Amino acid sequence: MSAGVGIRRFHRGVSMAFTLAVIGNFVARAQGSGNPPDWVTYAPLPPLALLLLTGLFLFVQPYLRRPAVRRAPSAQGLPPA
Numbered sequence: 277m278s279a280g281v282g283i284r285r286f287h288r289g290v291s292m293a294f295t296l297a298v299i300g301n302f303v304a305r306a307q308g309s310g311n312p313p314d315w316v317t318y319a320p321l322p323p324l325a326l327l328l329l330t331g332l333f334l335f336v337q338p339y340l341r342r343p344a345v346r347r348a349p350s351a352q353g354l355p356p357a
C-alpha cells in the first residue's frame with residue numbers, strides 16, 4: 277500500500293470522526309440548556325486540523341509525481357508511439 281493510499285484512507289476515516297463531532301455539537305446545543313462543555317464545542321478541531329494537513333497532501337500529491345510519468349503518452353490518454 278503506497279503512502280498516498282494510506283493517507284487517503286486516513287483522511288476518509290478522520291472525516292467521519294469530524295462529522296460525528298459536529299453532529300454531537302448540534303445535538304448538545306439542541307438540548308437548550310446553554311452552551312455545551314468546552315470539550316464538546318472544540319471536539320471537531322483536532323480532526324479538522326488532521327483533515328487540513330492530510331487534505332493538503334492529497335491536493336499536492338498529483339503535482340509531486342515524477343515528470344517522466346506525466347509525460348508518458350499513455351498518461352495523457354494517447355496511444356503509445
Ligand code: HEM
Nearest residue numbers: 284285287288291292294295324327328330331332334335
Ligand atoms: C480541511 C481541509 C480539507 C482539505 C484541504 C481537503 C482536501 C481533500 C483532497 C485534495 C481530497 C482528494 C480529492 C481527490 O483527488 O479525489 C480529499 C478527499 C476527501 N475528503 Fe477532504 N479535505 C479537507 C477537509 C475535509 C472534510 C472536513 C471532510 C469531511 C468531513 C473531508 C472528506 C473527504 C473525503 C470523504 C474524501 C474522499 C477520500 C477517498 O477518496 O476515499 N475532507 N480531501
